[in-house]
Amino acid sequence: MTFRASRRPRSSGNRKASVTLASGFDFNVAGRYPLGKRFEMVAQLGAFAWNADYTLRNSGGDFLKREDSGFDLTYGAGLEYGFDSGLAFTGGWTRYRVENESIDFLGVGLQYRWH
Template identity: 30%
Template sequence: MTRNKMLSRALFAVLSGAAAFGAQAADAPGFYAGVGAGQSFVDEGAYDDEDTAFSAFGGYQFNRYFGLEAGYADLGKLEPDAVGNALEASSVYFTAVGTLPFTEKFSGYAKAGMQRWDLDTAIPGLVGTRDDSGTDPTYGVGLQYRFNDSVALRGEYSRFEIEDVDADLAQLQVRFDF
């Protein structure tokens, strides 16, 4: 299955869920879910590349200022500058999200937490098996514009630490509140 098909199916599932569960006020506690697409970047050591990346996330907003979020990010395939193996990376993460409302519809947020990353090839120079995985911090910042009580557009920049390599992810996300 191609990434575009997977993204289309994920977006359809989230839209269907939003329609089925209805909407709630943006400042009220409740669940949310969303999807995102963008670019992943690596510029460290033998790696200086970018690729298309996708994400899916869900969380619980406790109040206007704080929530918890879990998600999955497919960071794509990152090629080395010279000889070496490409890194196909993905991450499952859990973060705390702090939100600062600027206006009724526009806010900024920061998130930090832990992630479980998975590579299908070990990072050159690091001890590991052919299938490398581990747990490291992740963090990010973003801006959110709320169209109505149930739909918001987010722009987010996140960092996923993977051993000694930092993978950055810039993306646009659509968030649906239930």
């Protein structure tokens, strides 16, 4: 999964830093709660292993590129609408943390379950 983030620079002493690219993978555990015959609410919690590229600007105006990596929390929620054929329409929100910055992902999808 790759994210492109456009963030306001954060101050680091006399430097300003912003994440320009973050990529990684996540592992989540999801819980489902039925909201009727066809609807389900889904909540997820997990971990996100990431690599990030930063652009730094020092007090002299020079731009420097840096890399960092880490392991942070991810969580989210969504809804599913199931059809009788095993298909389900899904939509949800997931928040990824990259150090002190948050990346929000909104997605929709189509899911098929074998019975």
